[in-house]
Amino acid sequence: MVKKISAGVLALALTTSCVSSKVYKDLENKYADLKKENRQLSDDNESLTKERNQLDMQAKDLQGQLEKLKAERDKLAADYAAAQSNLKTLKESYSALEKNSSEALDSNMKKNRELLAQLEAKEKALAAEQERLNKLKSELQNRSQRVDELEGMIAAQEANLKRLKETLSRALNSFEGKGLTVEQKNGKVYVSMENKLLFGSGSWTVGTEGKKAVSEVAKVLADNPDIAVLIEGHTDNVPYNGSGQIANNWDLSTKRATAIVNIIRENKGVDPKNLTAAGRGEYAPVATNETAEGKSKNRRIEIILTPKLDEISKMLNEI
Structure with missing residues (x-):
């Protein structure tokens, strides 16, 4: 659904002369991200095909x-x-x-x-x-x-991952264009939320709009109890200049990740044992920190949903 909406918006932007260059650039970036996701899915499919070919050779x-x-x-x-x-x-x-x-x-x-x-x-x-x-x-x-x-x-x-991604996309449809994306790659589903949707500058208190988005994610998690959830906090490379309980960007990213976990835990259908909070500071950027736009993308929360693979790993060891 994200792909269809992005393609439609991009087409509308290309045929409308009054759209600003920033919106056009954002659409171009989303289109590039979708192409990257498609390539990743193709790589995953090729990897699975190689594994099957190897098993066929053994047979x-x-x-x-x-x-x-x-x-x-x-x-x-x-x-x-x-x-x-x-x-x-x-x-x-x-x-x-x-x-x-x-x-x-x-x-x-x-x-x-x-x-x-x-x-x-x-x-x-x-x-x-x-x-x-x-x-x-x-x-x-x-x-x-x-x-x-x-x-x-x-x-x-x-197929379950694809359904999970589609369910999240539908649940978070109203937040698209507000710094929120949903992707499926590397056998996982990634929900990325830029800080402009969640936090004020230097703060780890989640705003009203951000709470709504996180609560929608929690509803989906409550219906999928076999999913491990890692919440990562990320910052740009600008040193933290505040005071009090926070020492640096790493502390800030950890507190922000914990704040998201606490909101998800408000949904009693989510098993807390499936949740993990982690602070990554500025050490896992997704864009350059040389521009304001890149810094904005790096200041984010990533909710990484991973299916439990215990049964598959057990079968691989038995073959």
């Missing part, structure tokens, strides 16, 4: 081992049949030699016993190979099933 290797074992089993079966034929011949010889001298009879009986021993050994080897083959087939089937389950879980996780 082919196991299939090759299976065919090799089948060939060995068939050879043992042929040897077994030949040994049975020899045994039949020896039995016939044994019957004929019963009429001969005891010495000749003893010699043939000895050979017969040796062949019987060889036959028994080949039967045991054939049974062992058959057992190994059955075990390998079972392992191959189990691995193939786990790969299918893993692919299904990854696809479902991706």
Whole structure:
């Protein structure tokens, strides 16, 4: 929905001569961000495809081992049949030699016993190979099933993230253009709020409009209890010149992140164990600090929503 609205606004801006250059520049920047998101999604898809190809190669290797074992089993079966034929011949010889001298009879009986021993050994080897083959087939089937389950879980996780992003975009639609963006990248959903929507200069008290936006995010989180939530506070590189409880930008960013956590916690449907507050200071900028516009983008709160991947990690370790 964000993409459609951004594209529409950009088109309107391009066809309307009275739009200010700042609005036009903002629209250009949003369009560039959307292109960047699209490239990131393509990279994620390529990474998942590579993982699937690797699993397919492993399955082919196991299939090759299976065919090799089948060939060995068939050879043992042929040897077994030949040994049975020899045994039949020896039995016939044994019957004929019963009429001969005891010495000749003893010699043939000895050979017969040796062949019987060889036959028994080949039967045991054939049974062992058959057992190994059955075990390998079972392992191959189990691995193939786990790969299918893993692919299904990854696809479902991706679909859930997309739905979460769309739900947040709808919930925060009224705040677009006020320094708030919603993005899906790197298997996570990012809600970024510039400080102009949330805080006054040097303050960590959230304004009325900012509280409304954070409360809307909390409603969505209450409906998604399996999402880990990291709230990061960020500043520009201008040193903090205030006094009192704050020592520097890092302290300020931490207090701002904690202030957002406290607002989210007002929604009793949100599990506090899923929330983490972190201050990043000026050390993770998204734009240059050489311009006022870049500094404004760097002064922000990022709410990073991450699905819990315990089950997927467990399955990957089992494959």
